[in-house]
Amino acid sequence: MSSHPATPAPRIDTLSPAETPEGIVLSLRPAGLVSRTMAFLLDLFIRLILDLVLVMSLGAFGGLGGLGFGLMLIGMFLIEWLYPIAFELGRSGATPGKQAVGLRVVMDTGLPVTPAASVTRNLLRVADFLPLAYAFGIVTMLLNRDCKRLGDLAAGTLVVYAQPVVLHDAPPDAPPLAPARPLSQGEQAAIRSWAGRAKRLTPERFEELAKLAAPALPAEVPGEKPRGASERLLGVAQWLMGKRT
C-alpha cells in the first residue's frame, strides 16, 4: 500500500478499504462480473445436480407416493432458497462455486457475513433477476465500483477474492551498494518495490526502469568490472533493505 490511509486520494484501483477496530486498513478486493458469473454458473450446475439426485432418488421410491413427492418439493425449496445462505454462513463464507473461483462473501467492514445480511442478499436475487437473466443485477454491478448487485447494496455485503494477489517478491540477492545521496522515504519505497518485481518484468524493462534512478546510483569504481544499472540498483535496494556487508 503506497498511500497512507489517513490521506484520502482518488483511488485508481478497485480496492475497497475497510478499517478495523485494531486501526489497520484491510484492502478488500471486490470480485468482478466475470468471476462472479463463473461462480454462479458453477453453483447453478451443482444445484441442478442436487435437484436431479433428489428427483431420481425420491422418484425411485414409487411406493412412497405422495410422501416422496412432498419430500422432493421440500428438498427443492431448500435447494432453491437456502443453498447459498447455508454455505455463506459456513466456515468458508462462500458457496462451492464461489469457493472454486476463489471468492468469498464478507460485510462491507471486512467482517464475516451475518445471517441477516446473507438472507437479505439471497432473497433479493428475485429483484436482481428481473426483468430476465439477472439484467438488473448485472447493470447494478457495472454501475458501482464495488461491483455490488442490488442484494449486496441492500445487505451491505461484498463479494471479494479470498486470496491476495502476489505481485512482489523479496528483492533478489545482490552485493549491497550505498546510494550516492540520502534518499527520501518515497524514493526508497520506489526502489524497493522496483526490486520486488525483478521476477515479473522482462530484463529490458527492468533495466530501463533502473536507468530512471541513475542520479541515485553511486559512481562506478574505476578498475572494477562495469555493472549494468539494474545490477547496481539492486545493490542499492539491498542496502536499503538493511544489508550492509
Add this chain to the structure above:
Amino acid sequence: MTPMHFEATYGPLWEAFAAELALAKLGKSADGALLASQYRRVCEHLALAQSRAYPIHLVARLEALTQDAHQLIYRRQDYGLRQLSRLLRADLPRAVRAQGRFVLAALLLFAVPLVAAFLLAWSGPDFALRMLDASQLRDFEAMYGDGKNVLGRLREAGDDWQMFGVYIFHNVGIGFRCFGAGILAGVGSAFMLLYNGLVIGAVAGHLTRVGLGHNFWPFVATHSAFELTGIVLCGAAGLRMGLGWLAPGRLGRIEALAASARAAVPIVYAAFFLLLVAAAFEAFWSSAAWVAPNVKYGVAAVCWALVVAWLGLMGRHTGRETNHAR
C-alpha cells in the same frame, strides 16, 4: 529499523501466528487469548510497515495474515440456536410492531381489495369472470365441489406430505418474491399485495355465491390465519425496503436502502415462520374431512387469536427489561 532487521526480529512471531491460524481454521482448538494478543501485535506491525513504506512483499504478507485472522477472530461463535427461541418469543413480534405503519399499509393494500372483490364477486357473476378465466373458475369449483376426489375429502397420509411440499415450495416462494419485489421502490410489493387480494377475494366470493362455501370456508379458515398474515408481513417488509430507496431522508440512498433492509429482514423471518406453519396446517389439518366444520371454525378462531397475540403482545415485557438493563 531496516526492513531486514524488522523481518528478522518479528518473523518468528508471524510464522507462529500463521501456524496457529491454520490450526484454528481447521476447527482444532486454539488458544484464543494467545491468538488475539498475537493478532494485535501483527496489526501493530502492519501499521508500522505501512507508515514506514517497507517493501511491498513484506506489507502484503502482513496484510494477508491480518485479513485471514480478521475473518477468523470475528467469526460468529454460535449458530444462534439458543437465540432462535428468543427471536420467536420477543425479537420478531417487536420488530413487526416497530414497523407497524408499514404492516398497516400492507394490510390495507391487501384487505381492501380482498373485501371489495369478495363483495363484488358475491353479488353477481360478472366480477369473478372479469378477474379470472371461466376455466380457472371451473377448476376452483371442481376443487371445492361435493365430488369424491376433491380437497376436504379423505386422502392418504402420503398425500398430506405431498401437499405440504407443494405449499412450502409454492407459498413461501410467493412470500419471498413479494419481499424481493419491494426493492423496486416498493411498487412490486404493493402490486403483489393488491393482485393477491383481488384474486383471493374474487375466488372466495365466487365460491360462496355458487353455494360451495360449506366446503371452502372450513378448509381455509385455519391456515389463512398464518398464510394471509404471512403475505401481509412479506409485503410490509417489501414496502419498508422500498421506502428506504424512495425517501432516504438524511442518509445516502445506498445507506438508506441498507438500513431499511436491516429493519425489514426480521419481518421476513416472521413471515417465513408463519408461512411454514400455514403450510403444515393446510396440508395436515385443513384437508381433514372427518373434522366437523364447527370444530374447524373454533380452531381457526383460536389460531387467529394466537397470531394476533403473538404479533401484538409478545416481547413487550422483556423489551422493558432490556431497556432497564441498558
